[in-house]
Amino acid sequence: MSTTKGTTKQLARGPLKQLIKRQAKQLGANLIGFASVDRWPEQQEVKPEYWPQSIWPWSRTVISLGVQIYLPMIETTPSVVYSECYNTTNRILDEIAYRLANKLNQLGYRAHWFPRDCYGDISVLVKKQEAAFSHVFAGKYAGLGTLGLNHTLLTKEYGPRVRLVSVITDADVVPDELVKDDLCIRCQQCVRNCPTEAFTPRSDRLIADMAKTRCAGYHQKLKNEFRYPCGVCIAVCPIGEDRKLYGAHSVTEAGKEHCQNFGSANAVAGLPVPEDAQQIIDTTIR
Numbered sequence: 580m581s582t583t584k585g586t587t588k589q590l591a592r593g594p595l596k597q598l599i600k601r602q603a604k605q606l607g608a609n610l611i612g613f614a615s616v617d618r619w620p621e622q623q624e625v626k627p628e629y630w631p632q633s634i635w636p637w638s639r640t641v642i643s644l645g646v647q648i649y650l651p652m653i654e655t656t657p658s659v660v661y662s663e664c665y666n667t668t669n670r671i672l673d674e675i676a677y678r679l680a681n682k683l684n685q686l687g688y689r690a691h692w693f694p695r696d697c698y699g700d701i702s703v704l705v706k707k708q709e710a711a712f713s714h715v716f717a718g719k720y721a722g723l724g725t726l727g728l729n730h731t732l733l734t735k736e737y738g739p740r741v742r743l744v745s746v747i748t749d750a751d752v753v754p755d756e757l758v759k760d761d762l763c764i765r766c767q768q769c770v771r772n773c774p775t776e777a778f779t780p781r782s783d784r785l786i787a788d789m790a791k792t793r794c795a796g797y798h799q800k801l802k803n804e805f806r807y808p809c810g811v812c813i814a815v816c817p818i819g820e821d822r823k824l825y826g827a828h829s830v831t832e833a834g835k836e837h838c839q840n841f842g843s844a845n846a847v848a849g850l851p852v853p854e855d856a857q858q859i860i861d862t863t864i865r
């Protein structure tokens with residue numbers, strides 16, 4: 580713990596919030612929201628063992644941080660173009676969260692981050708679909724958006740095309756208001772376009788039933804082909820300022836196919852390995 584602990588912990592809640600927001604923005608976060616840990620028991624949507632305070636009892640605030648997924652890249656999915664975009668957002672998210680928690684530590688607060696995704700390999704999700712912590716609910720409780728039919732967090736800025744990470748801290752920060760009205764318009768584009776038909780809409784609630792094993796199994800296949808993840812259900816969603824920026828389709832069908840024909844197993848399916856390349860493989864890889 581930093582030697583500055585005694586003085587900096589006296590920062591008022593408002594100025595502390597502004598300081599954290601400034602830091603997170605400088606580190607590259609597009610979206611920043613604050614949730615009191617009280618929101619988990621208040622809302623009663625997440626099982627108690629998943630609450631931040633059940634894991635770290637000193638937690639007071641969860642800072643939810645989001646970075647955008649570029650619409651023109653995800654619209655080429657499944658492709659190595661989107662795969663690289665996804666991998667880069669993951670690296671950036673973990674780095675932003677690591678550095679922000681570090682800054683809070685220097686100011687004298689307890690803080691660390693819950694890594695985004697947080698599973699070792701997609702093959703694990705085929706067998707056990709739940710993660711240890713839900714960044715989607717953290718984002719909702721931090722006022723970044725509302726849950727959509729497709730189980731993602733829909734935001735005003737990027738619809739569901741945002742990836743999330745959470746910083747957990749004992750800093751007492753003024754929480755953000757929840758978004759009151761559902762952003763999901765129940766258009767069912769996500770349902771109709773899912774390649775595994777994973778969603779079954781329900782009449783009694785907004786969130787659809789989801790065959791998570793089917794979705795995870797498809798992801799396993801895409802991973803083997805170097806064009807993971809899928810993301811069609813978030814690519815097609817009409818919600819978001821980014822959609823207004825790029826329009827209904829930011830990529831042509833021919834352009835999408837073009838991107839899918841390079842850099843992944845899809846690009847080489849059925850093609851023989853050239854003789855000279857085979858020679859290199861035979862002599863160098865044993």
Ligand code: SF4
Nearest residue numbers: 727763766767769816
């Ligand atoms: S595609 Fe339509 S139904 Fe699906 S999450 Fe978006 S707005 Fe909701």
Ligand code: SF4
Nearest residue numbers: 773794809810811812
């Ligand atoms: S990620 Fe793909 S397979 Fe999974 S639910 Fe969304 S559209 Fe369906």
